Amino acid sequence: MIRTRLTELLGIRHPVVQAAMGYVSGPRLAAATSNAGGLGQIASATMSLAELAAAIAETAGRTSAPFGVNLRADAPDAAERVKLIIAGRVPVASFAQAPRPELIAALKEAGVVTIASAGARRHAEKAVAWGIDAVIATGSEGGGHVGAVPTSLLIPQVAAAVDVPVIAAGGFCDGRGLVAALAWGAAGIAMGTRFLLTSDSPVPDAVKHLYLAAALDGTVVTAQVDGVPHRVLRTIMVDRIIGDGGAGGGGTGGEVTDTPVLLRAAMVEGRTDLGLMPAGQVAG
Numbered sequence: 001m002i003r004t005r006l007t008e009l010l011g012i013r014h015p016v017v018q019a020a021m022g023y024v025s026g027p028r029l030a031a032a033t034s035n036a037g038g039l040g041q042i043a044s045a046t047m048s049l050a051e052l053a054a055a056i057a058e059t060a061g062r063t064s065a066p067f068g069v070n071l072r073a074d075a076p077d078a079a080e081r082v083k084l085i086i087a088g089r090v091p092v093a094s095f096a097q098a099p100r101p102e103l104i105a106a107l108k109e110a111g112v113v114t115i116a117s118a119g120a121r122r123h124a125e126k127a128v129a130w131g132i133d134a135v136i137a138t139g140s141e142g143g144g145h146v147g148a149v150p151t152s153l154l155i156p157q158v159a160a161a162v163d164v165p166v167i168a169a170g171g172f173c174d175g176r177g178l179v180a181a182l183a184w185g186a187a188g189i190a191m192g193t194r195f196l197l198t199s200d201s202p203v204p205d206a207v208k209h210l211y212l213a214a215a216l217d218g219t220v221v222t223a224q225v226d227g228v229p230h231r232v233l234r235t236i237m238v239d240r241i242i243g244d245g246g247a248g249g250g251g252t253g254g255e256v257t258d259t260p261v262l263l264r265a266a267m268v269e270g271r272t273d274l275g276l277m278p279a280g281q282v283a284g
């Protein structure tokens with residue numbers, strides 16, 4: 001058993017968090033992770049309020065262990081989502097992108113543990129000043145929305161800068177990575193891509209096979225998808241979106257704004273040809 005400030009804070013058996021993934025981390029994956037001793041999380045950004053309420057109830061029915069809900073603080077109905085989390089007695093709430101102080105305060109007052117996401121030290125420091133209980137620091141290797149600093153450099157820097165438990169993310173898939181993260185000063189790890197590829201993940205097999213076929217250079221970061229840097233599997237469709245400029249958000253392709261529709265096409269419908277597949281370099 002590895003006990004850290006994170007296992008103590010969350011009341012979990014292993015310092016492993018399942019990262020939030022839209023259309024991927026619903027009740028089935030979240031509950032399976034929590035039952036196995038990690039922290040499972042429901043990704044709520046792609047859910048309606050009613051779907052979130054149902055997902056919370058279903059997850060609570062599948063596990064008696066702690067689990068979390070991940071939400072966007074900039075969602076127009078963020079305050080209502082926080083109310084659902086509190087009413088559902090969800091033990092943990094994590095923020096995708098920047099949190100908001102009043103949401104942190106409401107959650108903490110109700111006894112919910114709060115976690116922020118940070119891709120840079122200053123984001124972590126800001127969230128801690130607002131009273132956040134823990135920080136997930138995600139390096140540029142990670143899948144989905146990412147910053148510019150690699151995990152190996154970001155984690156030691158953030159861990160030295162803040163006094164709350166730091167959860168390292170971006171590029172983890174095994175126990176060696178967990179040991180490295182602990183050595184860098186983190187109190188645990190979060191993994192997305194690795195959990196997408198488990199048997200408890202609802203993602204269609206055709207999509208899982210594409211991830212498994214990717215090499216270390218099989219992903220690309222582009223801002224052409226939704227305006228912010230996003231690491232995705234490099235498919236023919238992605239190449240078309242980013243145009244001739246290639247990696248790093250360059251290129252001449254038009255910006256596609258309907259990310260949830262493209263995400264759903266891959267993760268729910270298994271459309272590897274037209275779906276968008278966020279992926280960490282660790283897929284390789």
Ligand SMILES: Cc1cc2nc3c(=O)[nH]c(=O)nc-3n(C[C@H](O)[C@H](O)[C@H](O)COP(=O)(O)O)c2cc1C
Binds near residue numbers: 070282
């Ligand atoms: C398929 C997929 C979907 C994701 N969707 C979300 C999301 O909806 N919200 C979010 O905050 N992060 C999302 N992420 C990012 C993850 O939460 C996490 O930061 C990332 O997977 C960590 O890097 P790793 O893939 O190397 O483990 C997604 C990642 C993947 C792979």
